[in-house]
Amino acid sequence: MIKFLDLKEINAQYESELKAACARVIDSGWYILGSEVTAFEESFAKYCGTEYAIGVANGLDALTLTLRAWKELGKLKDGDGVIVPANTYIASILAITENNLMPVLVEPDEQSYNLSKSNILAAMNDNVKAILPVHLYGRISPMSEIMKIADEFNLLVLEDCAQSHGAELSEKKCGNWGHAGAFSFYPGKNLGALGDAGAITTNDTELAETIIALRNYGSHKKYENIYQGVNSRLDEIQAAMLSVKLKYLDSETEARRLVARKYRTEINSEFISLSGDVSSESEHAYHLFVIETPYRERFEAHLKQYGIQYVIHYPIPPHHQKAYSTLMGDVSLPLTENIHNNILSLPISPVMSEEEVNQVITACNSFRLEE
Numbered sequence: 403m404i405k406f407l408d409l410k411e412i413n414a415q416y417e418s419e420l421k422a423a424c425a426r427v428i429d430s431g432w433y434i435l436g437s438e439v440t441a442f443e444e445s446f447a448k449y450c451g452t453e454y455a456i457g458v459a460n461g462l463d464a465l466t467l468t469l470r471a472w473k474e475l476g477k478l479k480d481g482d483g484v485i486v487p488a489n490t491y492i493a494s495i496l497a498i499t500e501n502n503l504m505p506v507l508v509e510p511d512e513q514s515y516n517l518s519k520s521n522i523l524a525a526m527n528d529n530v531k532a533i534l535p536v537h538l539y540g541r542i543s544p545m546s547e548i549m550k551i552a553d554e555f556n557l558l559v560l561e562d563c564a565q566s567h568g569a570e571l572s573e574k575k576c577g578n579w580g581h582a583g584a585f586s587f588y589p590g591k592n593l594g595a596l597g598d599a600g601a602i603t604t605n606d607t608e609l610a611e612t613i614i615a616l617r618n619y620g621s622h623k624k625y626e627n628i629y630q631g632v633n634s635r636l637d638e639i640q641a642a643m644l645s646v647k648l649k650y651l652d653s654e655t656e657a658r659r660l661v662a663r664k665y666r667t668e669i670n671s672e673f674i675s676l677s678g679d680v681s682s683e684s685e686h687a688y689h690l691f692v693i694e695t696p697y698r699e700r701f702e703a704h705l706k707q708y709g710i711q712y713v714i715h716y717p718i719p720p721h722h723q724k725a726y727s728t729l730m731g732d733v734s735l736p737l738t739e740n741i742h743n744n745i746l747s748l749p750i751s752p753v754m755s756e757e758e759v760n761q762v763i764t765a766c767n768s769f770r771l772e773e
């Protein structure tokens with residue numbers, strides 16, 4: 403059996419360091435908003451090249467609290483439109499609707515699965531006040547074009563970096579292109595904690611201060627509340643785990659790119675298409691390796707026969723979810739719907755052996771329609 407993602411093996415590589423870090427927190431007697439969180443925030447900001455990184459409870463909160471902070475600062479108001487790719491994970495949309503903002507669903511570029519300049523411009527209207535590009539599957543969106551549009555139309559940009567830790571364009575990392583970036587450190591993400599965790603990156607001091615208050619009951623100073631905040635703190639243990647794992651993020655990403663490179667050069671089935679080439683490998687952190695096939699059900703059966711785990715990211719697009727049946731039940735997004743019907747994610751991880759990668763390639767290349 404080839405696992406889709408072997409988390410146990412990934413974390414086992416750092417077992418002694420993780421246990422030592424855990425013991426350090428236990429022995430410190432300080433468990434919430436202490437030196438571990440501050441240290442991780444500093445090193446993650448440095449990694450991303452931003453002024454600030456603010457730890458929060460998870461990736462959804464990182465998105466939600468950033469939009470909320472812009473509302474508190476008077477930069478967004480109820481009903482404002484937020485452009486977002488229609489094929490994203492539901493969390494990107496939930497953060498918008500949670501804040502009483504209006505998702506403006508945009509079809510993605512078919513090759514990159516991300517927002518494109520022309521699709522954004524086609525969706526633009528006077529109500530749009532922000533863009534939420536999602537660097538889906540690990541590939542950074544065309545950020546320099548997106549920032550040009552944002553400048554021209556005076557829009558805020560929040561990058562959803564939950565799948566793209568370390569991906570960069572022109573040597574500038576994701577999370578440092580927009581006015582803010584939201585990260586998830588869910589265990590299965592490229593930088594994964596051993597529980598839930600998230601962070602916001604930004605170079606905007608006012609935004610950072612507002613989020614720092616919002617994540618902690620709306621308070622800067624104990625028992626003085628300036629906002630009706632929430633409890634969305636990153637805890638000390640998870641921050642300590644993340645500080646260990648951040649040191650290995652780049653080498654893990656390189657290992658993922660190696661797997662992807664092999665898939666790209668060696669998968670050659672006429673029934674399977676791989677998404678578009680990247681101009682530079684550094685654009686893609688390969689959180690997922692997604693293929694498309696119009697024969698998905700048959701391909702799934704074939705992979706099962708070969709003992710290869712796969713996942714579909716995602717089987718139902720947000721506009722077809724019951725949760726959004728009132729808001730977007732009659733929206734038609736043929737491109738997005740087609741993507742959701744044809745995609746499938748092959749195993750990819752920093753701990754896959756060459757032998758395992760070869761087995762996946764063999765399975766792909768032996769796929770026939772008549773079996």
Ligand SMILES: *Cc1c(COP(=O)(O)O)cnc(C)c1O
Pocket residue numbers: 460461462463490491493494536562564565586587588598599600
């Ligand atoms: C995982 C993910 C999130 C949410 O992160 P959580 O930490 O699970 O809340 C948001 N957006 C995208 C694109 C994701 O993949």
